[in-house]
Amino acid sequence: MRIVIGEDSALFRAGLRSLLTEVGHDVVADTPDAPSTLAAVLEHRPDLAVLDIRMPPDHADDGARLAARIRTELPDTGVLLLSQHVESRLSVDLVAAGHFGYLLKDRVLDVRDFTAALERVATGGSALDPEVVARLMVGGSTALTPLTTREREVLALMAEGLTNSGIAARLVLTDRTVETHVSRILHKLGLGETTTNEHRRVLAVLRYLESHRNLANN
Amino acid sequence: MPWARRTTFLLWGVSVALLALTVVAVRDLAEPAGTWIVGGTVLASLVPFAAGWLATRHDPANWVGTWLTAAGTNILLQMAHGNWADALAAAPSDLPASAVLLNLTQGVWMGWFVPFAMVLLLFPDGRPADRRARRTVFALLGSVVAFNLLLAVAPGPLMPPLQDWPRPFGEHWVGYGSIPALLVFYGSLVMAALATRRRYRAASDEVARARLRWMFLTCLTVPATILLCWAGYLLTGTPVVALGGLIAMNVAIPAATLVAMLRHELHDGAQQRLVSLGMRLRVAQHQVASGGSVALDPLVDDAVEELALAVRELREIAHGLRPSCLDDGLGPALESLSRSSALPVHVSYSGGDLPDHVSVTAYYVASEGVTNAVKHSGARRVALDVRRTDDGLHVAVHDDGAGGARIAGGTGLAMLHDRVRALGGRLSVTDRQPAGTSLVAVIPCGS
Structure with missing residues (x-):
């Protein structure tokens, strides 16, 4: 997979570059700020851009803005945002178009999950940090009361962007069992038939959790 | 630009x-x-x-x-x-x-x-x-x-x-x-x-x-x-x-x-440093697993040196670091505090834009108050009320638990008291009728 890295910490950039190269990816460019990252992405047209959320020039949400820009210029390029901590606002719109991931920086150390997330994002899927999902689930907990503990676990993994077989591997279940759980969850939450496309499924779950989080708070 | x-x-x-x-x-x-x-x-x-x-x-x-x-x-x-x-x-x-x-x-x-x-x-x-x-x-x-x-x-x-x-x-x-x-x-x-x-x-x-x-x-x-x-x-x-x-x-x-x-800059660096070190170790592990060889001595030396630096940085920031969740302001930080709490927390916020040192202290008051309510009082509901008045920012945490909390030496509340006092504010803890505790801080906001 051809990857461009945009990250202002030289230490982290070099580390990520050697890690990705080591597991067999081709890092075609690594750049320290938003404008040069955009230029590199437009020039190399990579499968995936891995971006730090906070970058020069403004050290604010430069990476997120860059992600939106890449989305309009090159809709088929995957964008994975990395962040030091969970940002309090998550843009559901960015997730909506697929090809998008959002992970905490330390997830990089879990190499197998991390590379799986990279591949999902590059091929049009989603990857959301478990921490983000957990916060959404806590907020929406009253709305989730009809679900069993197992079903909640499955829901969290769905929201992270995992496929049925990914969830099966993580929870050590058979694919069939997971399928049953998923359809029961979607039925209980009234989300309808969204199992065909992994990405739509994530979106449905997110929209659901978001709306109930707001209800729970107000 | x-x-x-x-x-x-x-x-x-x-x-x-x-x-x-x-x-x-x-x-x-x-x-x-x-x-x-x-x-x-x-x-x-x-x-x-x-x-x-x-x-x-x-x-x-x-x-x-x-x-x-x-x-x-x-x-x-x-x-x-x-x-x-x-x-x-x-x-x-x-x-x-x-x-x-x-x-x-x-x-x-x-x-x-x-x-x-x-x-x-x-x-x-x-x-x-x-x-x-x-x-x-x-x-x-x-x-x-x-x-x-x-x-x-x-x-x-x-x-x-x-x-x-x-x-x-x-x-x-x-x-x-x-x-x-x-x-x-x-x-x-x-x-x-x-x-x-x-x-x-x-x-x-x-x-x-x-x-x-x-x-x-x-x-x-x-x-x-x-x-x-x-x-x-x-x-x-x-x-x-x-x-x-x-x-x-x-x-x-x-x-x-x-x-x-x-x-x-160093403070921002501690986390980056540790994750980067983790990545280097992963790369070495991967190289060995795929039949290559790694010079162990320099790798361990570098790793220990990075760890020592990170420890030093962490020691410097161990006291009273500004929580990163305050980046978007006190309001969103309190929302996120309520979301991660084990009890239902009702937040009402009308603080507006605040100086950094006021929002940090207000956040610590709110966070300590909610933690106490959850841990010690056996409360079922917590209300968090933050609003701005003429004499400063009022931060109030009310719960319906057992009550009986006091500001005594060495407790979290005593440290909080010092913190609020350092800004010229005051902190009080009172029992509520029929049950529960009120923790109220007033922090001056300057102009």
Whole structure:
């Protein structure tokens, strides 16, 4: 997979570059700020851009803005945002178009999950940090009361962007069992038939959790 | 591009032009020593220039970097002005010069002080700390303009070596108004140093205080240099004694700014450092697993060294670090606090925009209150009410638990009490009827 890295910490950039190269990816460019990252992405047209959320020039949400820009210029390029901590606002719109991931920086150390997330994002899927999902689930907990503990676990993994077989591997279940759980969850939450496309499924779950989080708070 | 950074670039252009002017004047003087002086001065200006650039790169929208750069530009300005004046005195017709300009720039020496006073007033976030500091900024810049305008019409000749130049604006008694303008200028310099002291004393935690400590120590160089200047005039007839003060100012303040900014950078670094180390270990593991070999000794040495650095950084920030969730303001931070709580927390927030130290303390009060309610009181509901009133920010945490909480030595509440008191606020814990506890803090918000 051809990857461009945009990250202002030289230490982290070099580390990520050697890690990705080591597991067999081709890092075609690594750049320290938003404008040069955009230029590199437009020039190399990579499968995936891995971006730090906070970058020069403004050290604010430069990476997120860059992600939106890449989305309009090159809709088929995957964008994975990395962040030091969970940002309090998550843009559901960015997730909506697929090809998008959002992970905490330390997830990089879990190499197998991390590379799986990279591949999902590059091929049009989603990857959301478990921490983000957990916060959404806590907020929406009253709305989730009809679900069993197992079903909640499955829901969290769905929201992270995992496929049925990914969830099966993580929870050590058979694919069939997971399928049953998923359809029961979607039925209980009234989300309808969204199992065909992994990405739509994530979106449905997110929209659901978001709306109930707001209800729970107000 | 932010205006602060654009202005920095503009100042570089101005500096190059000033250097060119100096070279023209020195060549006309035909003095070989001049080359050395010019070289030495340019070297001296590198300190504020470098500090200015590092600060601007660190935070392009922050005017602190711009004013540090202006301090470098000032050194070149003083050199250009001095050499040009000397060359004009030696051979008045050789160089182009304007009597109007020479009359209007008699206060050019103020350039030694203005940039550093501005750095003191704006450090560390690029904004004046309070209303008094904001007024000082206006008084400082206004007095510079007034002094130069009034001196242009003051009775008497220009200062040597320009004493023979004409006075195109005439000589009026109004010109004596330059003396009060000068006093306002001196007053502003003292106020700038005091602003740093106020900021230091109001710093809510050790980290913020450590950031400001060096600045606090160096801020005295600004009024001290003025005093040296006067002492020099009175005792020796020249301001040469002040040179020591000028050098101290030009080295100490840029250095203190950088120390403060780099410390901050280090804090951001601890997490990056640890994750990067993790990645290196993963790469080595992968190489070994796929049949390659890894030089173990250097890898372990590097790893341990990185760990030691990270430990040092973490130790520095262990006390009272500003939680990163406050980046978007207190309101969103409290929302996220309520989301991650094990109990239902009802949040009502109407605090508006708050100074950083107030929102940090308010956040700690809220967080400690909610934690206590969950852990000790057996409460079923918690209400968090934060609103702004005339006497400051009210932070109230109410629960319906067992009650009986007290502010006693060594507890979390006692530390919270100290924290709130340090900002001039008060904290109280009372039992509610029929059941529960109220934790209420009032934190003054300044202007």
